Amino acid sequence: MRSTALTVGLVAAFTLAVVLAAGQVREGIPGTAPAAAGLYTTVHVLTWAGDDDLSPPPPDSSAAFRLNPNRWASSALPVAVWYNPTGAPQGIPVEDLLRNAVDQWSNIPGSAFAFSYSGTTSGGSGACDVGNRQLDGRNTVTFVTSLPTGTLGITCTVWSGGPNGNLVEFDIQLNANVDWGQSDSLGPGQFDLASTILHELGHGAGLGHPCTGSSSCTDAERQAVMYPSLRAREQRNVLKEDDKAAMAAAYPGPPPEGSGAVGPFRAVLPSVGRD
Template sequence: MLSLFAACVSVAFLLLSSPCLPARTTPAAVDLKPANNVVNRFDRLVDGSKGISVHGISELKRYFHHFGYLSRENTTTRSTRFTDLFDNSFEHALTKYQANLGLRVTGKLDRETISAITSPRCGVPDVVLPNPNARLHVKRNYAFFSDRPRWNRAVPKTLTYAFSPENTIKSLTGIEIRTAVKNAFGHWASVVPVTFLETSDYGFADIKIGFYAGDHGDGEPFDGVLGVLAHAFSPESGRFHLDAAETWAVDFEAQTSDVAVDLESVATHEIGHLLGLAHTSVQEAIMYPSLKPREKKVELKLDDIKGIQALYGSNPNFSYKAFEESDMSSNGASDFKNSPTLLSTFLLPFILWFSL
């Protein structure tokens, strides 16, 4: 154990000057998929900075526009198209993106940032910090949607959910899908006084779940394999959509595809949106916007719990002490108790699913 701790500390110091940090992906309008050929396609942009004009920057501008970092008015004048010029507004959008995602704020298209942009993610736009340095002056990272919407129900709250009978997939059985989503709801129910009940009455359910392909009529078309994985709407919309083109999995031993995506992990994240949480910059939290293929990420972190309890209060059976003990035990890293993000931050480069 001591040798492992020493090794981790050594790795941390080696990476301090150039941390390789996570991950994001792609809106429907931007063809950025997490594969080596895509990364190679953007190699010419690596270390690009203000003043250059290189083919590909217009795609990144569309990406930043889609996820809330760049307005079209600030990018073009009379033209309706984005240009390939690395201008002031693009630099500002880039620094906001880097700060919001917990990356080094360099204002350049370094490899870590390109890696982040080309990684699979949730399709919900980010809540963007107005000042790239703002995150350095606040302790909390969880975020809410504008006006802090939440479900207004009598306490204890009960929300029903149902699956679309038409919009489904054949690669998983109904029982597999229902079990994964039930487990996802259970993670949130364990920390807030909200009960989730499945109903067969899709029309009257509070939360409506379905698998959709491409343009499915909500203004947020899906983009095929990887890219945007799913999206959900803030309270009290109740719409929860998953991309039918993904290789959804509930068991990675049974599903061996390199692009398999864990259904419970994505469902847990999207339910956070359904309840009123926006994206966080805490990389190990459920509400961080990206998820690597073949990654299972279902355990709520302190950031998730504090955020959701700020909206709904605490489940009377929830104990922070028990949670912290369980979390430290599962991570095997009690020496990092006062800095829970340190280990994941410096070891993350070694578990990224693709190499630059």
């Protein structure tokens, strides 16, 4: 199968070459799915910036969030999430971090979207297999050793029905070679696993990156969970107004029943870009 090499710019002033099979795209780049399969795939990449010199975060405010054109149908909600613990880092309660991320995305005032945590599985992340895509009907989070240096994780979303069709499955691969840490005890050179899981699940819900990760990004965009890179010891493990506004725009409606989300939604909704 013919492949196309895409170069993705990183904040840390180096580039990462991502090779995608025909029928796959990265955010903002159109692709064509194999006609027989009738499926399309998007690969979303979260990179590291590797900078330990953290400045105080700016005030949180709504920025120019981006939505991907592919969303889950209302009939598919809540979207089930599974966890394969193979290759997981020792000493970190990954399943608890995943549950927390599921809860955050499922309890946004003004958004009808919800995930549900379904437990552990031995299944893999076949949606990310660019050479031989295998779908198993499960949206699985797992760790792999095959991701290149500079990549914290990727989310591979699959949809059907044309460029604006509904999502049918996603898989998340986290880089098992990264020095992962927990938010309350991050050491030099460690990356926050909770922030990474929360970011990747946002892609699974249908969100894009708010900007490209260049110097043109606003302070609010840099603080959003969906910002495309994460520095060592940086924590973005709580949804910001930009992330919440994106979900309310993508899935408008009352909070899921029993979610515990209360109060009116007052975030300012900017114009929506799609990638």
